[in-house]
Structures are given as C-alpha cells and as structure tokens.
Amino acid sequence: MSFATDSPVHSSSSDDFAALIDAELEVGSSGSSPDDRGNEEKEVDDDNDDDDEEDEDDGDGDLNDHGNKRCKTEKLEDQEEPQGSTSQGLIEEKLEVSLKDICTHPGSFGQMCILCGQRVDDESGVTFGYIHKGLRLGNDEIVRLRSTDMKNLLRHKKLYLVLDLDHTLLNSTQLSHLTSEEEYLKGQSDSLQDVSKGSLFMLEFMHMMTKLRPFVRTFLKEASEMFEMYIYTMGDRPYALEMAKLLDPKKEYFSGRVISRDDGTQKHQKGLDVVLGQESAVVILDDTENAWTKHKDNLILMERYHFFASSCRQFGFNCKSLSQLKSDESEPDGALASVLKVLQQVHHIFFDELDSDLASRDVRQVLKTVRKEVLKDCKLVFSRVFPTKFQAENHLLWKMAQQLGATCTTETNSSVTHVVSMDAGTEKSRWAVKEGKFLVHPQWIEAANFLWQKHPEEKFPVSQTKNQ
C-alpha cells in the first residue's frame, strides 16, 4: 500500500516532519503491525542542523530506493524562514511477520533492541552508562548475564570485588583546602607522566591532590588474581575515571568496570544492580556502611584512610592529619595489607574448603565464618562501657564482638578471658587484674573489626579515670 499526502502545515524543523510522518503512518497502518514503517521522500524539506533521533527502519528494498534518489536535490536550511513547503510522503508498507514480533527486547542500545534492532522506548531495566553510552539492559537479561558470567568466573577461580575509592583506596583533597602545614606536599608530588610508581599526585586541572593508600598497588595486583574488580564511588564520573587512571595506568584491573554516582540507580546508595555479578559471589570493600544498606553481608568495612587535614576535619577529628605529621599508614601492617589477608582466606575457603556444589556456595556465608574466627575463644565481660540501663545485647560493640566470634556475658566467672572497660577502677576491672584476665579498652574490639585480626591486648590498656 502506498499513498501520498500534502503536508497540511508548514514544518520548520525535521522533528515536526518526523512527527508528521509518524502521524501519517498511524493512519496508514491501522489494522497492520504498528512497527511497520515506510520510506519517506520529499523534494524540498526544511532541515535544521540539530535534527536528531530520526527514526529509521528501512527495509532491504530501501537500498535501491536510495540509489535512485541519490541525485535528488534536497534543501537544508540554516535558518527558519517563513517559506512554504510541500512535503510528499511516500509510504510503503511491508507486512513483516517475523521474529521481531515475538522478541522480548532483552535490552537496548541507542533505544534499539539489542536482539531484533527494533526501536524501543521502554525505560525499564537498568542503564549501564559506565560500560557504554546508550546501553540499557532489562532485568531478565541481567539475571541471564549474571548466571553465565558467574559460571565463567568460577571456572577461573575468581569472585567479584567491588572497591570504594575515597578513604578506602585513596584520599583526595581540594588544593584550596590544603593547610599551611601541608604546603610542602606540593613540592613532593609525583610525576603524572608515569603514575605507576607514584603515590602522591597533584591534579591541577581538577584542582585536587590525591594520595594513594600505602600498599594499594600490591593489593590491586594480588587481588586481581582472585577477583574480577570494580570501582564503585560516590564521586562523579570524571573523578572516578581520573582515579582509575592513577590506580590502574595499564588498564589491567578494571577494564571499563568503573561505576560512579552518575551510574547508580538510587541516590546516596550504592547498589549491586549495576554490577554484573551474582550477589552470592560479591565482596565489597567500603568505609561507608550506610551506602550499602541492602548488601551489608557482602561488605568488609574499611578503616577510613585520612591522609589530608581536610579529610580529618570533614569527619570531625581535631587531631593532626598524617600529612601534617609527615607520616603515613604502615605499608606492611596497614588496612589494605590486613584486608588482603582476609580476602585470600575468603577466596581459599570458597574454592578449596567448601565441599558443596560450586554454584550454590555463598561468599556472604564465608565472610561470616571468617569474621567469627577473629575473636574465637574469647569470652568478654563489659564494664562501664554501656549506659547503665542499656540493654547490653543491643549495643553495637556487643553485636560486633559476637560477629567476630566472641562470647559476651554480663557476669564474671572463671571462663571469662577479657574484661572490656573504659575505667580501670571498676570492680570488674580490678577483678580482671587480680584473676590474671586481659583488661582491654573497647577500641580493641573495633580494631579487630576493622583489621579482621585479634590485636595484642597490651596495645589497648585501660586507664584510671580522674575521680579515682
């Protein structure tokens, strides 16, 4: 079927024209598939430079059509001019009954179905802008990709690792926020020519200075053997990419898997929906627990890395920053070295110790198990740590100690190994000293929680309070 119409109205932009054609098609195609499109042709049209998104669905026959048309004069205009135009719409209908009609449209690229090429305007599913502009996948497709990818990954004995940037792998500050004591850093920053050796970078074009956390290069290298790694930051996309360049100059670790807040699906939340990995195989390292409310079981909470004074201020610390003290976190015993050991252990248990079917294993269970090893065999009694009327079992420290494998009680007895107290003068504290039990500050538990290891008790002494 074909027919021609005169344009009833003057159209000053191609969008109008496209809309007109669409309208014509609606009329012309009633009773047949709405997806059939015709070819359009006209002698003179008003066409602006910025015409965009013109829908095309040319059939094979169109190739010939255009061949004939090739010498036709068409008119493009710079300006909108009050000048009449006659549009001729030549519409051909092709009845196509094919796979198209039953395609489930698993995802889209440039608003076209990735499977059948048909135009789709569906906004459902999840956008994957961090992989490529214009890419969107439906939920079923994500599930399918996750499961095939999971098999692939497990065969290579790998799991997924999602890494936060700020305070986890590095610390950044605005140049304008540097204190006078930190001015010396400007003279010490490393060359941007070969970033693979440096750790302190001045990114003048972003008005920023960035310090990589000690041990981070070894960490990434070792972790990449066991995990497929993602960066996931609350920073914006340009920042995320710039940091990825510093951490991974050869693009061997993240290869396009850099997710920024611009790519997330929920504000102030990080979600695993944009990570193409099954949740049962994802480990997350982040210093902000609240960002991962739905995935707490996947999370290893990191002790925050504050190098710059502005970072300390931001979190309300009044102490001198590492930069002001001209010091840094320990390379061999710092947070990243400790967490690497935990990751190695988790990886080992997941692949080499569990005897269940590989696909049914869950790294979240492994994390729980490993965590429970940290303070195993410790029996804790708390003294003057909680407010008097507070339900002890609900206190954060109590829960934390339990997750670390310790047993917590309220009464002293011979099986108790540690008394946790803020004050050496309490009855229980004195009992501990008399009975030869460990007397430790609550920070001993927090440190164990961050570094996933039991620390020497003598490093966390309990002092006498003033009223003693």
Added chain:
Amino acid sequence: MFFHIVLERNMQLHPRHFGRNLRENLVSKLMKDVEGTCSGRHGFVVAITGIENVGKGLIRDGTGFVTFPVKYQCVVFRPFKGEILEAAVTMVNKMGFFAEAGPVQIFVSNHLIPDDMEFQSGDMPNYTTSDGSVKIQKDSEVRLKIIGTRVDATEIFCIGTIKDDFLGVINDPTTA
C-alpha cells in the same frame, strides 16, 4: 553505504565576508558547518566535493546578513538495515562487543554472536571459538550485518549481528 548527493543549504554570511573572496568564504563556512555532521535523512556528511550553484543573496532586514542558497555535492555515509559493514572492534565485554565504522557506533550483543564463541574475561577480554581458531577482541576487524539504525545529531547508532554466514572476524590483531 556511501552516496554522492547534491544538497542545498541556506548560508547566512556576515557582511565583513563580502568582497572578492565572497565565494571562498562561503565555501569554507559551508565545509565547517556541514562536514562531520549527521542528519537523520542523509546520514553522516563525509566531505563536500563541489559547489553546484550559489543562488542570489537575500539581504535580511535589520542585521545586514545575507542569505545565499548554496547547492553542493557531497559524499554522505549512511548505514541501512540489512547492509553488511566492516567495522573495528572498540570494546569487548560480557554483554557483547562495540565496534565503530567511522562515526557509526555498533553494538553486537552476545545473543548475536555465534553460539560456539565464548566470552573470555581478563586483561584483553574476547570472544573465542572452543578450538581457539577465531578470536574477537579490541581492534579486531569484523564484518557484520546491520539490523537496526538510529541517526542522531552527531552520532549514528546501529545494532549489528555476526550470527550469519560469511560474517565475523576478517582480521585478527594478534596474528596480523
């Protein structure tokens, strides 16, 4: 597919460009304005090859600008559904791969990659046949068939497939 076509455009010129070099100025502005742009109808304007005719200028009230209708020949590139294209692979991932043919960005989903090719992750992600004889990775050149196109102001998006006879890798960067 490339076409050599004649297009017409109303060019607006500032009075300072008038004089002996009027035509030259008109042509260089035309090139600047048109080459490298896309239009939904014609596709990507690769190059202007000649000027057919410059019509009479029309002085615009108030501004002193003059509008000239210019007819010019140019080469345009526009992919069509069903067309076979050769393209360079730019990115390979678990969803499929992205390729480019000039300004055209093409996505080939893993649904439309032959079933015997499997995704391999790593530093250089790729799709490889089980016997390892064929490999698609970044910088590979592939022959693909377009199954959907969309033309935008500056970019052309296509959906492609290599799941058909005579499609797939035409050169392998690792063996080249």
